[in-house]
Amino acid sequence: MNEDLILLAHGGGGSLSKKLIGEVIIPEFHNQILEKLDDGACLTVPELEIVFTTDSYVVDPLFFPGGDIGKLAACGTINDLAMEGAQPKYMSLGLILEEGLLISDLRKVLCSMSKVLKETGVKIVTGDTKVVERGRGSGIYINTSGLGVRKQGVNAAVSNAKLGDAVILTGSIGEHGMAVMGQREGLNFKSSIESDVAPLCDLIRILLETVPEVHCLRDPTRGGVSAALNDIASSSGTGIEIQQKRVPLKDNVIGACNLLGLDPMQVANEGKAIVVCAESSSESAINCLRNNELGKDACIIGRVVSGHAGTVLVETGIGGIRILDIPSGESLPRIC
Amino acid sequence: MDLQKHIEIISDLAEQVGKPVKFMEVCGTHTMSAFRSGLRSLLPESISLLSGPGCPVCVTPNEYLDKAIAISRLPGSVIATFRDMIRVPSSESSLEIERAKGADIKVVYSPLDALAYANSNPEKKIVFLGVVFETTAPTVAWTIREAAKKNISNYSVLCTHKTMPWAMDGLLMGGDVQIDGFLCPGHVSVIIGSNAYKFLTDKFGIPCVISGFEAFDMIASIEMLLKQLVSNCAVVENQYSRSVTPEGNLSALSLLDEVFEPCDIAWRGLGIIPKSGLRIREKFFKYDADMIFSDIDLPKSIQEKGCICGDVLRGTRTPLDCLLFSKKCTPDSPLGACMVSSEGTCSAYYKYRGDSVEF
Numbered sequence: 242m243n244e245d246l247i248l249l250a251h252g253g254g255g256s257l258s259k260k261l262i263g264e265v266i267i268p269e270f271h272n273q274i275l276e277k278l279d280d281g282a283c284l285t286v287p288e289l290e291i292v293f294t295t296d297s298y299v300v301d302p303l304f305f306p307g308g309d310i311g312k313l314a315a316c317g318t319i320n321d322l323a324m325e326g327a328q329p330k331y332m333s334l335g336l337i338l339e340e341g342l343l344i345s346d347l348r349k350v351l352c353s354m355s356k357v358l359k360e361t362g363v364k365i366v367t368g369d370t371k372v373v374e375r376g377r378g379s380g381i382y383i384n385t386s387g388l389g390v391r392k393q394g395v396n397a398a399v400s401n402a403k404l405g406d407a408v409i410l411t412g413s414i415g416e417h418g419m420a421v422m423g424q425r426e427g428l429n430f431k432s433s434i435e436s437d438v439a440p441l442c443d444l445i446r447i448l449l450e451t452v453p454e455v456h457c458l459r460d461p462t463r464g465g466v467s468a469a470l471n472d473i474a475s476s477s478g479t480g481i482e483i484q485q486k487r488v489p490l491k492d493n494v495i496g497a498c499n500l501l502g503l504d505p506m507q508v509a510n511e512g513k514a515i516v517v518c519a520e521s522s523s524e525s526a527i528n529c530l531r532n533n534e535l536g537k538d539a540c541i542i543g544r545v546v547s548g549h550a551g552t553v554l555v556e557t558g559i560g561g562i563r564i565l566d567i568p569s570g571e572s573l574p575r576i577c
Numbered sequence: 578m579d580l581q582k583h584i585e586i587i588s589d590l591a592e593q594v595g596k597p598v599k600f601m602e603v604c605g606t607h608t609m610s611a612f613r614s615g616l617r618s619l620l621p622e623s624i625s626l627l628s629g630p631g632c633p634v635c636v637t638p639n640e641y642l643d644k645a646i647a648i649s650r651l652p653g654s655v656i657a658t659f660r661d662m663i664r665v666p667s668s669e670s671s672l673e674i675e676r677a678k679g680a681d682i683k684v685v686y687s688p689l690d691a692l693a694y695a696n697s698n699p700e701k702k703i704v705f706l707g708v709v710f711e712t713t714a715p716t717v718a719w720t721i722r723e724a725a726k727k728n729i730s731n732y733s734v735l736c737t738h739k740t741m742p743w744a745m746d747g748l749l750m751g752g753d754v755q756i757d758g759f760l761c762p763g764h765v766s767v768i769i770g771s772n773a774y775k776f777l778t779d780k781f782g783i784p785c786v787i788s789g790f791e792a793f794d795m796i797a798s799i800e801m802l803l804k805q806l807v808s809n810c811a812v813v814e815n816q817y818s819r820s821v822t823p824e825g826n827l828s829a830l831s832l833l834d835e836v837f838e839p840c841d842i843a844w845r846g847l848g849i850i851p852k853s854g855l856r857i858r859e860k861f862f863k864y865d866a867d868m869i870f871s872d873i874d875l876p877k878s879i880q881e882k883g884c885i886c887g888d889v890l891r892g893t894r895t896p897l898d899c900l901l902f903s904k905k906c907t908p909d910s911p912l913g914a915c916m917v918s919s920e921g922t923c924s925a926y927y928k929y930r931g932d933s934v935e936f
Contacts, residue, residue: 244672246677246678248673248674249675250664250909255909256908257909260909363685418612445801475607501686502919504613555615556615557613557614557615557792558614558792559580559614559615559616559619559793559796560580560615560619561614561615561617561618561619561792561794562615562618563612563613563614563615563618563929564928566927566928566929
């Protein structure tokens with residue numbers, strides 16, 4: 242009975258999203274590059290690699306503490322390129338606007354977008370704008386495609402984790418998802434949580450220049466750290482073990498998650514990365530990340546192990562063991 | 578709390594009891610807390626935790642959902658519900674599928690939001706799905722009383738409220754369940770008070786401990802249950818004394834009594850349990866969706882074949898005994914309610930499978 246209709250859960254970033262992508266979308270556009278399902282596509286041209294990515298942004302509400310849909314659309318695509326080890330260069334901008342939107346709101350969104358682009362030196366080089374009837378959109382939808390370049394030989398794919406590697410998180414988690422949740426109409430939920438949305442390209446560029454053996458990079462957006470670690474474990478065919486007490490978490494995020502019955506490990510981030518690197522490089526990686534404001538709380542949260550391939554285990558705060566599973570069902574509200 | 582020390586005490590006590598024991602955590606939040614914290618992996622093998630019928634979504638029978646869906650198909654009606662109800666399969670559909678087909682289904686975090694929505698949308702008929710235990714029932718009662726006070730005539734509640742102690746009584750009366758002690762639900766007990774369980778210890782000689790929801794609370798409560806077994810006594814003890822009093826929240830109880838009256842009610846898997854439900858009193862029939870939509874056509878109720886949710890809820894079998902579990906029945910395409918709810922036993926087993934792996 243679930244076969245005929247697109248349900249909200251298909252966009253939730255969990256297992257049903259995976260199914261939709263794997264069974265409906267990928268087969269239509271079948272090619273080796275797309276099939277890898279990494280954060281961006283790596284295209285080889287003589288002596289230079291180009292990385293190309295696309296992402297759509299439908300966050301509700303458009304403005305939230307710490308950012309808005311424009312900042313998110315710039316950072317999200319920049320971060321997808323950075324997670325491939327590329328330096329972002331160019332971006333496309335596709336706007337779908339709803340009739341009745343305030344031009345001043347559109348200006349605000351474009352302005353925060355351009356701020357990020359100036360900061361990172363990325364240029365928008367092509368674009369498109371459509372308007373849909375009132376009631377058929379949600380103010381603004383944005384699609385951005387990004388193009389970046391990277392040095393030959395860099396490989397930070399999710400399938401590249403090696404036994405014994407250290408798993409590093411660049412900072413505290415759950416802030417973006419909970420900041421958006423707090424703004425949701427009707428939730429009556431006020432908090433001091435701000436989204437962590439930020440461009441990670443400089444942090445990652447310096448990391449790659451300093452630390453030789455970075456094996457995987459992933460930004461834990463929809464589905465949170467849970468989904469990102471599970472992607473790494475299943476693509477690399479390894480197990481991952483992490484310790485809950487090492488995962489940086491702010492008190493206000495813990496409180497909000499407890500209140501709403503959410504697991505912070507499954508809540509979205511927009512300014513954090515998971516770095517998997519050789520154990521021998523882990524100390525220099527941590528030092529390097531901590532030198533940057535966006536990585537100042539970086540820490541090792543776990544290891545890549547040989548047992549239970551494809552499965553992520555967590556040692557809980559009280560020393561118990563559980564499986565870290567990917568979320569299923571719809572995530573409310575739309576967070577990216 | 579010195580965790581290691583308490584686990585050792587629990588192991589000693591379990592040895593003194595000298596036989597395998599089964600404790601039932603009645604509340605779904607306990608089930609999730611136990612899995613999330615990996616508590617089961619720390620307990621000695623002779624102690625099993627059974628997950629009881631304490632998830633309101635899981636114990637809601639198909640007939641109720643069939644009715645909610647039939648109402649959602651009427652022009653101008655809006656179903657307001659907690660999120661977990663959205664995906665529960667009914668006899669032939671689910672609210673999630675009806676929403677994709679165009680029904681107006683609104684997810685709310687509180688019945689107060691549903692009432693406020695009704696107040697600002699007088700042209701629509703808002704029906705709140707009242708699927709709760711004593712913890713949330715007072716809030717629902719308040720919305721009904723408030724709707725009556727302000728004459729908000731487009732708000733109603735489709736009520737299948739349930740009360741916990743009588744479900745526990747029903748389980749034990751059934752006779753086929755081996756339970757050596759209850760971890761009683763903390764939040765429910767904040768409302769009803771610890772005295773509400775006394776009739777169970779008197780009638781069945783079964784130890785009861787009201788437990789908080791942190792893993793440490795549950796460890797302390799398990800220790801208290803074992804001590805009762807060792808000293809061969811059966812009383813109600815209150816580990817969650819920071820929130821629960823003997824007599825409960827008197828103003829909430831009086832509000833409940835003003836709006837609702839006890840009734841016999843159907844539980845998925847357990848059948849009809851006398852006195853275990855709350856229905857809206859006659860004085861407030863204007864706000865009772867069962868009365869307003871009493872002549873609505875309903876499909877013939879169909880239960881999923883092979884689903885053992887009922888046995889899981891009674892604690893006689895675990896999800897691992899179910900042939901559908903993790904094969905045909907997963908969180909993405911749930912066949913039984915225990916897989917749908919985030920606090921359902923099958924969902925917890927599927928998500929965490931915590932005691933089947935080693936670090």
